[in-house]
Structure formats: structure tokens, C-alpha cells
Amino acid sequence: MVKENNPNLVRDTGRRAVIALDAMGGDYAPLSVLKGAEIALKDNSDLKFKIFGHRDKVLPLLGNYKSVAEASEFIHTEESIANDEKPTTALRKAKNSSMFLSIDSVKHGEATAVVSSGNTGALMAISKLSLQTLPGIDRPAIGGLLPTEKGLCVMLDLGANILCDATNLFEFSIMGSSFAKTVLGKKSPSVGLLNVGEERNKGHEVLRSAAAMIEEGGADLNYIGFIEGSDICTGKVDVIVTDGFSGNIALKTAEGTAKFFANMFKSKLKSNIFGLIGLFIASPALLKLKKQLDPRNYNGAMLLGLNGIVVKSHGSADEVGFANAIKVAYKLSKNNINEHIMRDMVASGHSLETDEFLSEIEG
Amino acid sequence: MVKENNPNLVRDTGRRAVIALDAMGGDYAPLSVLKGAEIALKDNSDLKFKIFGHRDKVLPLLGNYKSVAEASEFIHTEESIANDEKPTTALRKAKNSSMFLSIDSVKHGEATAVVSSGNTGALMAISKLSLQTLPGIDRPAIGGLLPTEKGLCVMLDLGANILCDATNLFEFSIMGSSFAKTVLGKKSPSVGLLNVGEERNKGHEVLRSAAAMIEEGGADLNYIGFIEGSDICTGKVDVIVTDGFSGNIALKTAEGTAKFFANMFKSKLKSNIFGLIGLFIASPALLKLKKQLDPRNYNGAMLLGLNGIVVKSHGSADEVGFANAIKVAYKLSKNNINEHIMRDMVASGHSLETDEFLSEIEG
Numbered sequence: 001m002v003k004e005n006n007p008n009l010v011r012d013t014g015r016r017a018v019i020a021l022d023a024m025g026g027d028y029a030p031l032s033v034l035k036g037a038e039i040a041l042k043d044n045s046d047l048k049f050k051i052f053g054h055r056d057k058v059l060p061l062l063g064n065y066k067s068v069a070e071a072s073e074f075i076h077t078e079e080s081i082a083n084d085e086k087p088t089t090a091l092r093k094a095k096n097s098s099m100f101l102s103i104d105s106v107k108h109g110e111a112t113a114v115v116s117s118g119n120t121g122a123l124m125a126i127s128k129l130s131l132q133t134l135p136g137i138d139r140p141a142i143g144g145l146l147p148t149e150k151g152l153c154v155m156l157d158l159g160a161n162i163l164c165d166a167t168n169l170f171e172f173s174i175m176g177s178s179f180a181k182t183v184l185g186k187k188s189p190s191v192g193l194l195n196v197g198e199e200r201n202k203g204h205e206v207l208r209s210a211a212a213m214i215e216e217g218g219a220d221l222n223y224i225g226f227i228e229g230s231d232i233c234t235g236k237v238d239v240i241v242t243d244g245f246s247g248n249i250a251l252k253t254a255e256g257t258a259k260f261f262a263n264m265f266k267s268k269l270k271s272n273i274f275g276l277i278g279l280f281i282a283s284p285a286l287l288k289l290k291k292q293l294d295p296r297n298y299n300g301a302m303l304l305g306l307n308g309i310v311v312k313s314h315g316s317a318d319e320v321g322f323a324n325a326i327k328v329a330y331k332l333s334k335n336n337i338n339e340h341i342m343r344d345m346v347a348s349g350h351s352l353e354t355d356e357f358l359s360e361i362e363g
Numbered sequence: 364m365v366k367e368n369n370p371n372l373v374r375d376t377g378r379r380a381v382i383a384l385d386a387m388g389g390d391y392a393p394l395s396v397l398k399g400a401e402i403a404l405k406d407n408s409d410l411k412f413k414i415f416g417h418r419d420k421v422l423p424l425l426g427n428y429k430s431v432a433e434a435s436e437f438i439h440t441e442e443s444i445a446n447d448e449k450p451t452t453a454l455r456k457a458k459n460s461s462m463f464l465s466i467d468s469v470k471h472g473e474a475t476a477v478v479s480s481g482n483t484g485a486l487m488a489i490s491k492l493s494l495q496t497l498p499g500i501d502r503p504a505i506g507g508l509l510p511t512e513k514g515l516c517v518m519l520d521l522g523a524n525i526l527c528d529a530t531n532l533f534e535f536s537i538m539g540s541s542f543a544k545t546v547l548g549k550k551s552p553s554v555g556l557l558n559v560g561e562e563r564n565k566g567h568e569v570l571r572s573a574a575a576m577i578e579e580g581g582a583d584l585n586y587i588g589f590i591e592g593s594d595i596c597t598g599k600v601d602v603i604v605t606d607g608f609s610g611n612i613a614l615k616t617a618e619g620t621a622k623f624f625a626n627m628f629k630s631k632l633k634s635n636i637f638g639l640i641g642l643f644i645a646s647p648a649l650l651k652l653k654k655q656l657d658p659r660n661y662n663g664a665m666l667l668g669l670n671g672i673v674v675k676s677h678g679s680a681d682e683v684g685f686a687n688a689i690k691v692a693y694k695l696s697k698n699n700i701n702e703h704i705m706r707d708m709v710a711s712g713h714s715l716e717t718d719e720f721l722s723e724i725e726g
Contacts, residue, residue: 149623159559162567196522196611204525204608229615233623242612245567248559249609250616252592257620260512260596261656265628268652269645278645285638289631293624 010134010338011308013112017046017333019326020102020110023053024080026117027316030058033117036322037068044330050111052077052098077101081122083315090122091129099123103130106308112333113309115300115325117317123310124160124303131308134338136345139164141172141244142312143179144301145328146254147293150235154180154189156304157244158251164243166209169193173214174344175304176239177221182335183328189238192227194246202226210241217348229253258293296321300328302337309333373497373701374671376475380409380696382689383465383473386416387443389480390679393421396480399685400431407693413474415440415461440464444485446678453485454492462486466493469671475696476672478663478688480680486673487523487666494671497701499708502527504535504607505675506542507664508691509617510656513598517543517552519667520607521614527606529572532556536577537711538667539602540584541703546665546694552601555590557609565589573604580711592616621656659684663691665700672696 021037023030030053041047049072051058062069079097081090094100099118105111107130116123124140133140143156156176161168173191180189193211195203200211203226214223227236229250242250269275279286291297295314299321303310309332313325384400386393393416404410412435414421425432442460444453457463462481468474470493479486487503496503504520519539524531536554543552556574558566563574566589577586590599592613605613632638642649654660658677662684666673672695676688 149626162559194612196525196608229612229617230619230622232616233619245559246609246612249557249592249605250612253595253613253616254592254620256593256596257617258624259593261621261624263512264652264656268648268655272645272648275645275648278641278643278648280641281644282632282635282638282641285631285635285641288635289627292631293627 010342011106011109011131012339013309013333013336015334015336016048016112017044017330018048018050018111019329019333020050020052020105020114021326022098022102022114022116022118023051023058024077024098025083025119026313026322027083028318029053029117030061032317032319032322034058034061034065034068035319036326037072038065039319039323040326040330041067041071043327047071047326047330049073050075050102050105052102052105054078054080054098075101081119083119085119085122087119087121087125090119091125094126100126100130103127103308103310106310107131113311113329115311115313115322115329117313117315117322117325120159120312123312127303127306127308127310131306131310133305134307134341137171137175137305139168139171140303140305141168141175142301143176143304144251145183145298146232146251147298148233148235152184152298153232153235153238153240154184155232155240155242155247155251157242157247158301159244159248160303161244163245164206166206166213169206169210169241169243170213170217171305173210173221173223173239173241174348175341176241178337178340178344179302179304180238181340182337183331184238186238188222190222190224191239191241192224192231192237194240194242194250195226195228197228198226200226220344220347255295297324300325302328302332304341307338309337373705374469374472374494375702376672376696376699378697378699379411379475380407380693381411381413381474382692382696383413383415383468383477384689385461385465385477385479385481386414386421387440387461388446388482389676389685390446391681392416392480393424395680395682395685397421397424397428397431398682399689400435401428402682402686403689403693404430404434406690410434410689410693412436413438413465413468415465415468417441417443417461438464444482446482448482448485450482450484450488453482454488457489463489463493466490466671466673469673470494476674476692478674478676478685478692480676480678480685480688483522483675486675490666490669490671490673494669494673496668497670497704500534500538500668500704502531502534503666503668504531504538505664506539506667507614508546508661509595509614510661511596511598515547515661516595516598516601516603517547518595518603518605518610518614520605520610521664522607522611523666524607526608527569529569529576532569532573532604532606533576533580534668534708536573536584536586536602536604537707538704539604541700541707542665542667543601544703545698545700546691547601549601551585553585553587554602554604555587555594555600557603557605557613558589558591560591561589563589583707583710618658660687663688665691665695667704670701672700
């Protein structure tokens with residue numbers, strides 16, 4: 001189904017997982033990329049990689065990671081895009097960069113997904129230009145994982161779209177639900193719209209229209225209504241849908257509060273001898289907690305709505321974080337997330353342009 | 364300066380603190396109100412109260428709080444407004460309610476401020492109708508206190524205005540700065556606009572226009588630029604300005620994350636014998652932390668921008684929380700917050716309607 005000349009067809013993964021790795025993006029690349037690939041291979045031995053990077057930086061290291069070298073094809077790229085580069089500059093020098101070429105390999109069906117710790121703005125800009133959006137999807141959104149009292153949840157949009165209309169939010173709810181199905185293995189993920197209260201009359205017109213679209217649209221969504229900021233961490237829903245402004249604020253506020261709490265906790269305990277002793281004795285239990293809340297364990301956000309799987313790893317991700325992003329790309333590839341999205345779009349009666357796609361996957 | 368017939372004049376407190384207490388609002392009223400008044404009196408012996416409530420509920424208890432009885436005037440009110448009452452219903456039966464009559468006493472200059480743990484929507488609706496906004500202020504906002512690594516900060520709007528324009532945000536920055544001066548005693552509080560990044564081109568047009576208004580407006584503000592959700596808890600700024608939608612999401616997300624963290628922490632430690640022992644030994648240090656982060660210690664949000672001081676206490680506030688809300692009302696009264704706001708409005712060249720007010724306070 002890889003037909004790049006027909007944008008109305010959806011790139012298929014063929015249930016394989018061939019992951020294009022941008023080996024030049026992020027603070028610890030290329031080492032974190034190679035080490036991360038080695039970790040991910042241990043859990044998923046059928047993984048294949050295409051590693052894009054500069055030969056002088058990558059090849060001297062690659063020999064140290066035998067399993068990775070065996071599962072990989074290496075592609076030399078002259079350029080790389082800096083973390084602080086503006087998307088416009090990045091686009092100009094894109095053609096020879098590891099980021100562009102790794103995305104390009106998804107476009108041409110040589111890889112089933114790409115993972116990059118590079119510049120988010122550039123990744124989104126190049127991916128949109130190269131892969132384009134899925135048929136019927138207006139705008140891509142960034143969907144990521146967050147820890148809750150019940151496990152992990154999905155939140156989108158985390159910052160790609162500052163202003164959204166009701167249709168965008170409706171499409172986000174379908175894409176987020178598909179993400180939760182394929183990555184978290186939820187059969188019927190519950191979906192909530194982030195608002196300032198649960199009552200139907202709360203919030204602004206865009207939210208109320210989106211709620212009406214989701215309720216009436218016939219989409220096969222387990223929509224439970226509006227949720228509040230305080231519900232994010234309780235695990236009340238599996239998928240939290242919001243615009244990129246509120247999503248970014250909520251995500252960063254949650255991260256900041258967790259850090260604040262951890263800092264206060266440490267400084268209070270360390271200021272007092274009994275606190276120090278208690279800290280020492282309780283440390284195995286606290287290490288478990290630290291591990292459970294470790295952001296590396298839920299690294300790997302997807303640029304949802306593109307006609308191809310693009311996974312964004314955090315810029316400061318180390319090998320453990322990068323391995324997780326690869327695992328996300330693996331699940332998305334093996335479970336064909338974009339097929340899920342298109343099926344749900346068609347079920348919702350929302351997108352008519354997808355008939356051609358559907359007749360193909362059903363026929 | 365109390366001239367209710369001239370809305371262009373600002374209600375003055377005369378640097379006194381006569382606090383009208385809605386003794387019927389909130390989950391633990393009237394007991395929390397009377398006990399809270401007693402606590403607040405210990406720190407501020409020049410406090411005076413006007414207690415509004417039903418005689419059958421309040422008078423049997425009042426005798427137990429001698430210092431409060433001596434500092435108070437009691438006013439019987441037939442009605443009270445339920446916590447879940449809609450603002451429209453509340454407005455209909457308002458005239459004889461403890462909430463309406465306590466606000467009314469501010470309107471008539473009999474009290475310098477009102478404190479209520481009752482229904483926020485009703486409190487805002489009645490206050491707006493009764494007190495009206497300050498000259499030149501378009502819309503009131505809810506400004507509250509939050510703990511940070513450096514102490515307390517002010518955030519507004521916490522939910523009164525779902526959609527805001529640049530002028531609203533500009534006015535919020537002046538009001539928030541005045542709040543930080545009068546309640547936190549900051550000489551030149553730093554002000555930041557909540558956004559998805561620090562760069563000037565980030566966010567939407569309303570935010571960029573508001574930033575331009577603040578920078579060019581000549582207001583005497585210590586404006587430092589855009590801040591992110593992750594900066595809220597670090598204490599990077601004293602005043603966080605945002606619309607009521609994002610403010611509400613950020614506040615509730617922070618509260619939810621703190622609760623999540625505390626729950627995870629407790630359950631992890633209690634699941635393990637060493638964790639339990641450590642918890643026991645460290646408990647004095649942990650109690651200190653708990654006290655520092657206790658939401659009761661920063662209870663008391665102001666409905667900023669009204670021509671009269673209205674303080675909203677949390678609906679579930681106990682006596683300690685309510686005492687704090689009274690202390691906020693005390694500081695706002697003694698320091699004449701609305702005079703601060705009007706001076707800063709005039710200094711910003713933003714409001715010309717305030718000339719009459721200014722000539723009065725300066726003459």
C-alpha cells in the first residue's frame with residue numbers, strides 16, 4: 001500500500017517493525033541511540049533498524065553494539081539539524097540531514113517508523129511536508145504518555161496546535177484512542193475532553209461543539225465527557241484530549257509540580273538527622289517509586305495524524321528513554337496504528353475521502 | 364470615599380479591617396467561620412467582624428468564642444445560598460441571603476471586605492452586580508496564592524474568564540501585581556505571562572498583544588516575559604498571569620499532581636517494612652513538609668477588579684483555612700489594595716476614567 005504518489009492511500013507497515021533512527025538528534029546522540037537500540041532489541045528481537053547519521057560519528061561506535069549492527073543498515077548523512085534550529089532553517093538544509101532522510105525512508109516504505117530525539121519543530125515541519133497528513137485529518141497533533149495512579153494515559157495535543165477548532169479536537173479524540181489501543185493495549189480506551197468543570201455547559205464554544213461532535217458523530221469512542229486538570233493523574237480516563245496550548249501547559253505544570261514536590265521532599269528530609277536516617281532505611285521503597293515515575297519509562301510521543309509513523313523522543317533522553325521510544329515505534333508499527341485511525345475515522349462518518357483506502361484494506 | 368451612587372469613585376477601606384463574614388457558606392460553616400475568626404484575631408487584634416447568618420445556627424455557637432463575639436456585630440439572615448446552586452437561582456433569592464447581605468455591607472462601606480466559603484459562581488455574580496468593577500477595569504478575575512520553591516506566588520485568572528483578550532490580560536497583570544504587593548509584601552513583584560515557551564514569537568496573538576501592551580504601556584510593572592507551566596512551582600515570578608481557562612487547568616493539574624505524588628509516596632513506603640520504619644523515623648521532617656505545603660496555609664483568593672474587596676475561601680476550608688482567608692482580607696483592607704490597583708492603572712496610562720479618583724486620593 002505504499003504509494004507515495006497517491007496521498008489518499010495510507011502507508012502500511014505490513015505488521016513489520018523497521019525503525020529509522022535519527023542518530024544525530026538529541027543531547028546524547030549518537031551513543032544514546034545505539035545503546036537504546038541494543039536495549040530495545042533485547043525485548044523485541046524481530047526489530048530492524050535503518051540508522052541515519054554521519055559516518056565519522058556513528059561507525060566508530062557501532063562496532064561496540066554487535067546485535068544492533070547485525071539488525072541495522074547504516075546510511076551516511078552529511079548534515080544534522082541542531083536542537084535550537086528554527087524549523088525554517090532546518091527545512092532549507094533538510095535534504096542531506098539525518099532527520100530528513102530518516103523520515104524520507106518512511107515516506108518510501110523502506111522503514112515503518114522513524115524515531116528522533118531532535119528538534120520537535122523541525123521534526124513536525126519536515127514530517128508534514130514529506131509524509132503529509134492522513135486522508136481526512138486536518139492537523140497532526142503530538143500525543144504522549146503520562147503516568148497516572150492506574151498506569152499510563154495518553155494526552156494530546158502536547159503543543160503542535162496552539163489554537164484548535166472542534167473538528168481538530170474530534171480528530172484528536174479518534175487518534176488518541178487509536179494510540180491507546182495500539183501502545184497501551186486498551187480495548188476500549190475511555191476518552192475525556194479537558195475542561196474547567198465536568199458539567200456540559202462548562203468551558204468555551206469550541207469544547208462544547210467538540211463534545212457534541214464526539215457524542216453525535218457515531219465514532220466508536222468510549223467518550224466519558226469533560227474532565228478537569230485534577231483528573232489527569234488519577235487515571236480517570238485513558239485518553240485526555242485538549243488543544244496544544246492547554247496540553248502543553250498541563251504537561252509542563254505536572255512535570256514542574258512533580259519536580260517541586262521531589263525537591264521539597266529531599267531538602268526537608270536532608271535537613272534533619274532523623275529525616276536522613278529515615279530516607280536511608282526507606283531508600284529501596286523510594287527507589288521503586290522513582291523508577292515507576294521515571295520519565296524515561298514513558299518517553300516516546302507520536303506525531304499523530306501523519307501518513308507515516310513519526311515518534312519524538314525527548315531531547316535529553318538517554319539510552320533507557322530512547323529504548324522506550326523505539327518500543328513505542330515498534331508497537332505502533334506492528335499494530336498498524338494508522339489503519340486503526342482510518343477505520344475509526346470511517347466508522348465516525350467523518351471522513352469520506354478514505355473510501356478508497358477502506359476498499360483496499362477490506363478488499 | 365464611599366459613594367455608592369458614583370461608580371467612578373473607588374470604595375476606600377480607610378486602612379481599617381472590618382470583615383463581613385458569610386457564616387453560612389462552605390462545608391463546615393458556621394463553625395469553621397467562628398473558629399477561623401478566633402484564630403485570625405490572635406494575630407490581628409484590631410480586626411472587627413460583621414457576621415451574617417441564621418440566628419438559630421450561629422448564635423448558639425457564638426457564645427463559645429468570646430473574643431469573636433466581642434469583636435463582632437451579628438446580623439440575622441433568613442436565607443443562605445447552597446454550594447451547588449446556579450448563579451441565576453442564587454441571584455433570585457439573594458436579597459435575604461448571608462452572601463448577598465455580607466457583600467452589601469461592603470457596598471455601603473460598613474465593612475471593608477467580605478470573606479465567603481460559599482458558591483464561587485454566585486459570589487462572583489452577586490459581587491459584580493452589587494459592587495461593580497473598578498473604574499477602567501473590564502472584567503474581574505480570581506487571583507489566588509500558590510506555594511513555590513521560594514515561598515508563595517500569585518496566579519490569576521483561576522477561572523472567572525474562560526476567554527480573555529489582551530486588555531483583560533494587561534489588567535490582570537496590574538491587579539496581580541497589586542495583590543502581590545499588598546498580600547505578600549513584595550516591593551516590585553515580578554510578573555510573567557503563562558505561555559508554551561519563553562520566546563517572544565510563542566503562543567497565540569492575544570498573548571503576544573498582551574505582552575506588547577505590558578511592555579509599551581508604561582505601567583510600573585516588573586514584567587519579565589513569557590513563562591512556562593514548569594516555571595509555576597519554581598517561583599521564577601511572583602505573579603503568573605493567564606486566562607481563566609489555562610489558569611484553572613494549571614491550578615487543578617498542579618493540585619492533582621501533588622496529590623498523586625503524595626499518594627504514590629505513601630503507598631510505596633507502606634508496602635514495605637523498611638519503608639514503614641523509614642517513614643516513622645522521618646515523620647517529624649515529613650510533617651514539616653506537609654505543613655509547608657498545606658493548602659490551608661494559602662487559602663483565600665480575591666475577586667480582583669471589583670469595587671470592593673471580596674475574598675473567596677475554599678468551600679471545604681476548615682477553621683485554619685478560613686482564618687487564612689480572613690488574614691488575606693485583613694491585609695487587603697489595611698493596605699487598600701484597590702487604591703494600589705487604581706494608581707497602577709493610572710500610571711499605565713490605561714484608564715482615563717480614573718482621573719476623578721486620583722484627584723481625590725491625591726488632593
